[in-house]
Amino acid sequence: MGSYPLTQVYQHEEDARRGDQTLSLLLGKKGTFRFSAVWFLLSGLAFAGYFWATGQNWATLGFFVFLSPLLLFFGYWMRKVWQNPERYCDYTHAMWMNRLSATALNLFFAWYWLESGENLLLFALIH
Numbered sequence: 001m002g003s004y005p006l007t008q009v010y011q012h013e014e015d016a017r018r019g020d021q022t023l024s025l026l027l028g029k030k031g032t033f034r035f036s037a038v039w040f041l042l043s044g045l046a047f048a049g050y051f052w053a054t055g056q057n058w059a060t061l062g063f064f065v066f067l068s069p070l071l072l073f074f075g076y077w078m079r080k081v082w083q084n085p086e087r088y089c090d091y092t093h094a095m096w097m098n099r100l101s102a103t104a105l106n107l108f109f110a111w112y113w114l115e116s117g118e119n120l121l122l123f124a125l126i127h
Helices: 009-018 023-027 029-055 056-084 090-118 117-126
Strands: none
Touching: 009 023, 009 029, 009 090, 023 029, 029 056, 056 090
C-alpha cells in the first residue's frame, strides 16, 4: 500500500492530462508521501507484531536492519520533495525507491529463511 503510490508521484501532470484518476494524483505529491509513511509504519508494526507473537523476536531487529536503507532513502526523498516537489518527484527517485524496496525485502526474507531453520526441513524433504 505504501510503495505503489510512490511509483506514480512523478507522473501527476501526465495522468491529469489524460484524465487518469490515480491514488497518488488524488493525494497530491506531499499527500502521497504522507500516505506511504503511514502504510510503511503500519506494515512495520504488523511485521514486528507477528514476529513477537510467534516468538521470533530476533527477526524484528533483522527486519528493521535490512529495511533501514529503504527507510533512510524514503526520508531523504520525502525531505527533498518538501523542499522542491517539481525537481524531486521524478522517475529516477521513484525507481531507486523500487530497487531499494525489492532488494531490502528479498535480502530480509532470504536471511529470515536461512535463520528460521525452515530451510533444514526443505533440505530434508529433498534428500
